[in-house]
Amino acid sequence: MDPIVIVGSGLAGYSTARELRKLDGEAPLVIVSADGAGFYSKPMLSNALASGKTAQQLLNKAAAAMREELRASVIECTAVDELDPAAHRIRAGAQHIAYSKLVLALGADPIRLPLAGDGAAAVLSVNDLDDYARFRAALEGGRRVAVLGAGLIGCEFANDLAIAGHSVDVADIAAQPLGRLLPPEAAAGVRDALAALGVRWHLGKKAAAVERRDASLVLRFEDGSEVETDIVLSAVGLAPRTALARAAGLAVNRGIVVDRFLRSSDPDIYALGDCAEVEGQVRLYVMPIMHASRALASTLAGNDKASAYPPMPVVVKTPALPTVVCPPVPGSTGSWQVEWEGTGAVARYVDGAGKLLGFALTGPACARKGQMLKEMPPAS
Secondary structure, three states: OOOEEEEOOOHHHHHHHHHHHHHOOOOOEEEEOOOOOOEEOHHHHHOOOOOOOOHHHHEEEOHHHHHHHHOOEEEOOOOEEEEEOOOOEEEEOOEEEEOOEEEEOOOEEEOOOOOEOOOHHHOEOOOOHHHHHHHHHHHOOOOEEEEEOOOHHHHHHHHHHHHOOOEEEEEEOOOOOOOOOOOHHHHHHHHHHHHHOOOEEEEOOOEEEEEEEOOEEEEEEOOOOEEEEOEEEEOOOEEEOOHHHHHOOOOEOOOEEEOOOOEOOOOOEEEOHHHEEEOOEOOOOHHHHHHHHHHHHHHHOOOOOOOOOOOOOEEEOOOOOOEEEEOOOOOOOOEEEEEEEOOEEEEEEEOOOOOEEEEEEEHHHHHHHHHHHHHOOOOO
16 A cells, blocks of 8 residues: 655644544555654744744754654655656655655745845745744844734744844834734734834835845835844745645645645645645634644545634734734624723624624733633634
8 A cells, every 4th residue: 555645744744644643553654844854833933032942942853753653754855846646656856655645734935025135135034943043043143133024923023032132123014013913903002012122113114125234234115214234034924835736737726725625636635734725715823734634634544524613813922912813714794893901902803793703812801812712603
């Protein structure tokens, strides 16, 4: 019997393997990883600086330990170059690996802004453990950091960098931080809390260029204003990795198109995590991946199970103002209603009939998360 092959050793790939082993301890299993195949918590990358953690300290288990735990063949530092659905085979470096079922857990790539200037190539992103190691090394030679993007990751890095003693500027074309997650009133609280730590905001501004000036970098905006800094960190979002699937003829839209069983347009190929588009939605964050991996493991073990997604709050790691968000399903029609409990915001996203479709809590109001979840609709 050809093995089940999982391409990717991030949370989606390894969680699927772990869940499969709970159901089937004997099925041959191969995991192919483009990096060192160690297991670590990716969300920790944006809040490990203040605690002084190195990349090695963030690594929970090396590839050898994962081989033993999963009783699997783990092929590290080898990218998959070609997928041949007709032959049920992938090519990874010099190896041709046959599969019975294939799982694509490829993740996503950082979006790169089209910046001009002779310093544009120096812009850093942190999307994996190796990126974090490079960023941490760069910080040893520079105290000033300019963050491009005021979304979840940008705000988390800004908070962490400020606590760690760095001078921080944050720029975003949007008029507020966390624009896709919070209503303006709640976002203002996050903005002000980070400003109190020393973070300087450049909102409503479009980055145009990064240029070198002596030993520094200059981030220049379209309006002509600029920020002088030592490091530019881009955190403007992620794009699902779809090139391999597209080249193989699989259906691809924003992500690799899959149904509720996480099955692609080829019945023996599945996808989950940041690379997958589940019935029109790319479901980011940790909890959707955990729900998807349990469902997919059941299917791979011979008991088809559709993925289901209950309301899953996202904790924004900004200790300056703790924030919890349960976003409404994309495409929902409604409006935000914001109330205040002391210094905390209670924001409800409701439809025309007053039905709760999403919520956001900041500061002490985060304690109401459990209560709010009880008001949310069931799994979708």
